[in-house]
Amino acid sequence: MPNLQALATQAKANQLDLLDKIWLKVKPEDKADRIIANIVSLTQNSLNSVASTLVMVGADNKREIYYQLAEGPSAGQLKRLHAGRQSSIAEWVIRNSKPMLVNNPEKNSGFYKLIDEATGFRTKHALAAPLLRGGRVFGVIEALNKSNGAVFSKHDLNTMLDVANIGSTAFDGYRTNNELIHSYKSTVRALVSLADAKETSGGGHSRRLVEYALMGARELGLNKQQQQNIEYAALLHDIGKLSIADAVLNKVEPLSDEEWSMIRKHPIVGYEILRDIPFLREASLLILYHHERYDGSGYPQGLHGDGIPLGARLIAVVDAFDNMTTDHSYREAMPQQKAFAELAGKAGDQFCPLAVKAFNTGYVRTHLTKKKRTIY
């Protein structure tokens, strides 16, 4: 009889080995640039900053620093500028391996002089965090000036540190197995806290979705890897909403056609953010399809029936259930029994009947056994 534990350990080792190979094959630096590009623009959006930059430390002996990426009014000039090793926030962050929050530029005028003079941009408030590999700083992410003129807060700084954590992970393809798993968890945690910044239903939506989706996934007999992908997708399903302005997300009046088309893009944006992170590749596909409808009337592609991945069909069901059973500014929460009846009424139409049945059965079973699970 085979030693099941040894087989499981071997399978895990193979899986991690494969992930490492994927990182090598896709040239991590190239892919990471794209991941960072997304993350830098999301930072700008979630922190409401006017500009953001990614400064990299050169690999040459001089270890010069340069602007790898810039967004905002002076982006064009910044990209052409070779950041000197003096008079910049990035230089301070690199030298000290610490994040920096500056809300009193007058007292730190030396930090801004050269770059502000070269670009014509006036830095009023700045946040910067180091990207670290093996304890060494290899880059710096910066956010400059809040669009509403406010100062950056401690909370903003924590968000920035989460972004830097993701950025560092994206560049790092050479970790030991345990470090890799730990980095996966912290990457997901950091992404979730970014996504939560846009949640409008009072908190906890994505975490409840994980709980509900896993009830259905276990009932469907999905294996551990499939369950893990569903867990990541449920946690991050609406991360694409970071690209939508708060004014549109929170709007009470009817949305214009243009605003609707922005909302309808969030599954694609979410997919694009996550698809290049190897361990989130499968989850990114479930996110892409979480607003498809079983009868083909959903978006973004209008897929129907079994053409929609099962995990995405399940997330669509539990997303609707949680929306129905929580309070919103425009509607009070519905009793759970009524919500299950709504789901059943739309099974075969909006929702996949298999997914509705699995969630309902899994929910009843979980509440009968009162099993609790710790999630992120």
Ligand SMILES: [Fe+2]
């Ligand atoms: Fe969504």
